[in-house]
Amino acid sequence: MSLSVLVVEDDREIRTLMQSSLAVEGFDVRTAVSVSEAKALLQHSPPDVVVLDLGLPDGDGIELVHAVRKRHSLPILVVSARHQEAQKIALLDAGADDYLTKPFSVGELLARIRVALRHRGTALAPASTQYAVAGLKVDLNLRLVEVNGQPLHLTPTEFKLLARLVRSAGRVVTHRQLLADVWGPDFTEHTHYLRLYMGQLRAKIEADPAEPRYLLTEAGVGYRLAAE
Known part of the structure; x- marks a missing residue:
């Protein structure tokens, strides 16, 4: 089962970036844009970790x-543009596990989440970012996809779909999760949407899309990227 993250952030652009980045890493991501919405989500379905902005519209x-x-x-990571040392100390004393100052990189956010979870006794291995099996090579950090040594152009959505499968190579990812x-x-x-884009990916990657070597269907469940 995926670990869940509650992202509490009212800036739409930052919220979307964190949501998509964490989702690609395999987290089940929920979002809230206010203190009240976050409290409601916490009451009904507590996540495994909270990523929290400070400046929210209702508090x-x-x-x-x-x-x-x-x-x-559960671990609480604060992300904020506020730099004051006293503010950071107050939040850490209040119970936050870490404080990340904006702007920050996605890589640092993910590393801080892994550390916070590890301190709570939950080991979280970094998700795979590279894949190389039988002629297909994917490097998510370089945004590189090659088939038999030839670079392949994917649309942004095709790349996100392939990246999500690479992160869980060898394991089934359900339709709903994808x-x-x-x-x-x-x-x-x-x-x-999923059928359409999976068809497009297979047309670009597979030698025979009707008999896929890499992008495998788990009937009635989801898809799996072959691990060998």
Whole structure:
């Protein structure tokens, strides 16, 4: 089962970036844009980790830190543009596990999440970023896809879909999880998107799309990228 992350961030661009980046890493990502919305989600379905911005429309993030600590021991990572040392100390004393100053890299965010989870006794291995099996080579960091040594051009959505499968190479990823991670949580019932783009990927990657070597179908469940 995927570990879940609650991202509390009212800036749409930053929220979307964190959501897509964490989803590609295999997290089940939920989002909230306010203190009240985050409290409701925490009450009904506590996540494994919270990533929290401070400047929210209905209050300050430190209020949510106090609320979480009254009920849960889950890791809390604060992300904020505020640089004041006193602010950081207050949040850490209130129960936050870490403080990341904006702007930050996705790689650093993921590393901090892994550390926070490890401190709570949850080991989280970094997801795969490279794949090389029988002529297909993928390097997610370089955004490189090659088939038999020839570079392959993928659309942004095709690349996101392939990247999600690379992160879980050898394991089945359900239709619902792929739709949520690539298109967003509002698209989990739009299976025709998945069929269309999987068909496009197979047409570009597979020697015989009707008999795929890499992009395998798990009937009624999802898809799996062959591990060998």
